[in-house]
Amino acid sequence: MSETFSISDLSREFEVTTRTIRHYEDLGLLAPSRAGQNRVYSARDRVHLKLILRGRRLGFSLKEIGELLQLYDAPNGEVSQLTLFIGKMRERRETLLEQREDIDRVLEELDDLEKRCAEMLQARDENAA
């Protein structure tokens, strides 16, 4: 019924090595089913990998990503678990918002620098004319 993927399918699609994918499994971030001894990845597994790589791009450690995946997968526990979950999410949100501010700052600085460079180039051209 639903689509499945081999390890090299995912390796190609996301441009990571198979070693990397297996490493994530070693750390408990992925749990594909098996056909014989071969790994078989479901669409859900694929989404997990996508989330892992996104987390990595955002600078989270694989351990932290593991915790996030747990939270993401199983907001089904008790009230205490849920409120704890919400708390953790709020923390993440703050971290991410700070990170976005960092990015905006850097982008502004890059703008400034680029303008200065353009000006320097122009000045040179005018002198050459």
Next chain:
Amino acid sequence: MSETFSISDLSREFEVTTRTIRHYEDLGLLAPSRAGQNRVYSARDRVHLKLILRGRRLGFSLKEIGELLQLYDAPNGEVSQLTLFIGKMRERRETLLEQREDIDRVLEELDDLEKRCAEMLQARDENAA
């Protein structure tokens, strides 16, 4: 005239260890002057450290940060250098923009999750009433 800082001043202000600061110097990311054998950091050095830590938060390697600092410090070279510099900045910008999209996506997902959690809590409360 201008303010200076000891290594522990900066250590306290930015909440990093002195070891970390010395490590950055080992890698050529900082170059404080000396009073005898002791390091003396200028306001400029302090800004450098701030930039380093920001880069770190954004997931850049210290090596990459070093390149960025060089670019940041010395856009004074030839035309070829300047255009190369602008090119590198464009790349950085794209990376950062992608990263910001990642963050926005994650923030949306966190919103969804939080709403779902809130709904689950509400449903429970209504049953309890």
Next chain:
DNA sequence: TTTGACGTTTACGTAAACGTCAAGTACATT
């Protein structure tokens, strides 16, 4: 049937980013 492409496990290697002593210097205070 052998070659090739794909997969597997096991295990040691490695680069990055520091942590953690150890041992010493310099200067002020008690």
Next chain:
DNA sequence: AATGTACTTGACGTTTACGTAAACGTCAAA
């Protein structure tokens, strides 16, 4: 003179995130 505080330079240790090589299984095409 001794104690304390802040600084210094090694140098080895540690964690994270994989790389890489070895040795092997499986199946299909030539």
